[in-house]
Amino acid sequence: MVTTSRGSYSKQRASHSKKLQKLESKAARRMVERSKDEVLQYRRSPHRYAEEVLRVDWWSAQQEIAQALHEHNRVLVLSSYGIGKTHVAGGLVNWWYDSFPNSLVVTTAPTDTLVKAVLWREIRAQRKTLPAADITQIKDPDNPLHYAFGMSPGERINRDQFGTQAFRGLHGEFELLVFDDAAGVPTARWIAGESLVVGAQNKWLAIGNPVVTSGPYWDAAHSEKWHVIQISSLDHPNIIAGLAGEPEPYPGAVSLGWIEDKLDDPYWCEYLGTPQDTEEQDLWINDGAFEFPPSENVWYAPTPTAETNMLGRFPSQATNAVWSMAWLEAAKIRELAWIESDPLELGVDVGRYGDDASAVHARRGPVSLLHRTWRKTAVPDTVGRVIAATDHALDLFTSEDLPPKIFIRVDTGYAPGVYDGLEEHYAQYQAVTVVGVNAQGVPDDRQHFENNRSELWITTANRGKAGMLDMTRLDPATIERLSSQLAAPIYRYDSKSRMIVESKDDIKARIGRSPDDADVVSGQEGAHWSDCPVGDSI
Template sequence: MTTTAPDVERIREQIGLLVRAGDTRQLKVLRDQLKTLVDRNALAGRTAKYGAQPVRWVEERLKQTVWSKQREILNAVRDNRRVAVRSGHGVGKSWTAALVACWWLDTHPPGEAFVVSTAPTFSQVRAILWRYIRKHHRAGQLAGRVNQTEWLIDDELVGYGRKPADTDTDGFQGIHARYVLVVLDEACGIPEQLWTAADALATGPDCRILAIGNPDNPASHFRKVCMPGGSWHQMSISAFDSPNLTGEDVPEEMGAALVGREWVEEKAREWGEENPVYRSKVLGEFSEDGPNQVVRGSDIAACRTAWETRPPADKFLPVELGVDVGGGGDETVIRERRGFQAGREWRAHTDRPEQIAPLILQAIRETGATAVKVDSIGIGFGVIGELRNAEGRGEHRARITAVNVAEAASQPSKFMNLRAELWWELGRGLSESRGWDLATMANADTTVAQLLEPRWDVDPKGRVRVEPKDEIRKRLGRSPDNADALLLAFYAAGRTRVRWLG
């Protein structure tokens, strides 16, 4: 209900009379009433001025500039009940989603409007979207107060971020308001059950759902939402849409925060333009899992989502290293593995054993690794010799294992060689079962891009054959050294079966 200027003046007169009379008992009540009336009048003015103009709201209330794709998102939420945005890396997707949430609550009456947000993990809810909401709230000096995941106006809860259990379809129940906005941030990692729960909140004609995220899982519900011919209003934001690549005029500070041409060109060389990670991170588009792809993007995506609760300590043992030794211009890569979790990485462009061995010794000291598995083909043989000599001098106590992936597999009737077994049982198997944690892995995008490259077929004996490294290098112009080091880190001689890690 909109109040009038006479209402405000009447209460001010009453306050003046009480002050002159020295009666303080009713002062607080009247002052609270006055604040409420003033706030309601201000809200009515903002609704009239900005309710249908979210871009103008950002520019005038927050004193911020929004670039063309951000303007498109803001207007799409204004005009459509359900909006799905596939977004590449570094284009400000969560920043924009936070703008939408703040505009929504600043132009709709408390009690009639509510914002709900979720993400694949609670830490993402708190550290991404709600961190930006807090920044916008401070910048515009908006009504109420915002903590880590809640917004309150006059002690009334008007918005929150939550991460219900993946199977909890009732996780958002109890919210009844005319104007409900649901934000599904990092939408690819949100399970279908929570989409169902979100949809149940936004049933009215004045409600909205914004789903926004990086399209990195072709088996996700987000992918279904983004299929052609659906009921959602769809958008895609590519790195090539960034003002830094189009030449769109934006403030220097904004340009510095957005993805640039140098990064895009670097990733084209590093990942390849047909790689699923490039298509997701750069183009903002989904990729299909190939029928002859050893490791599938839909499987690996789940392994990159952080665990909600920390697993028990024994899940982080043993601590071991895998070493893919560079030769012929390839990079030497050392990967740390702590139990089921992939960790740090060390790299060097050298094929000299006397230079590689000290790097491995450094990694042993930094990690406390008890075992090191080294690719023994070619130069690797010399590296193993250096490490065993260092062991004899008392420089480390780790067990050094030589791994020749060209040798026979532990299941010779199923796999052509040990390389095929490693890629199939570890790369494919651990990804399918979420048997490894790649969420905090160093150099994750490049390693995952390499994991998705090798192809497989069957040899004349009906055994699994995985594309050799030389053929991958010939086909793509680069070698999957980071991925090979990861597999070696998780390998135990003679035991590649997934059940070993269980």
């Protein structure tokens, strides 16, 4: 066996790095040798740079991404499989670095492999330099302020493996931040990115498969700050060529054979056939169905997997999501009514620690009436806010339409004092009942649920599925906040086939925020719906 000492290995690595630096010096000087006018033209035309410098041919969607990055400061791409997202991201890193002297480029991705062996391998391959898996930076030998580097997710945000200055402290006139497979990039990196992309000439490209229904990637897709592009595999030139019986113009990208395999896979698509009339076709379209091949009136219903990976759009319901986005969208516009016997119900979720919030939600029957949120305060203040919310909710009714009873359900897991204070205040009112709710307690349906929290969340979600939720009386900002948080939790099954909804702490760790508002809707208000179907119907 041949062994190599640590000193010998270090020398080999140093020699390897010097060779790479020499190769990179040649690549860097390619742009210096061109005239200033040419450089400025490349600034305005990344597509021309790709053709003339990198000698690559981008298809129309890749060109659209490139032009959008030239015209907008923030570009988010919802990408399906096999459309060349990493290829165009690598090309744009090279375009920015070469076309803007003094420029800075920072890239990251969810895993170390994606940073080093995928995106940066593509960057170096396009620059015609060695695509070494452990080298993730470009340095201008003549300008120390001109460089690009890749940051792995395991590295500290304030310093990369090359000792580069703090991520949050990187500022300059021309900056480009690239998130590859952006849906999986840690929330901390998104937060740090906000402090990096601040200048007029700073750019941010986030590109990836839309596999999430919450978190910063989802939020960016629904923010006016971002220019959003959606790319379906069905639109790729290889698919068009395959349908015409022609050779694929982009070998290695998505193929017609792959699409046909997925259309026949029940885990990806359901064959619908040909609609009987335009009314049925419109119903299919509203439910997310798609036609393939184009103009042949043959339709398929995609599963969440096909929605994200074939069509490049957010799933209407993640494969293990508690809530479907379709149910939430319907609740935003559906107007329902309560009946005379329906009580007024309020749920109270008390902030536990840190940045957790307290919230109260009032509902009568299927209709949400008000929702209030505040940061953690002392017990007496929280009790007072709940009493004020109850009074406000009662003011929404006429004297002839007052509810017969009032139920106030309080999360007693972390703040029993709030429950005690409310019970003491309302002790003199026979129409008011204060109920303690322990999310981790024993559920009513022990056969289907592992804990009380899981039962309450699934029960409420099934009410939404059945069309028994009306959020139209809430203000738009509250509706959007609730929708985002309700869409966040996922579930799993334990060894006894009981459903377990993701814990609040796990959700917060995964998406960077606590679903306090959603907990008060799904956790407390769902408890009174005894006629709800069990979670198996999800």
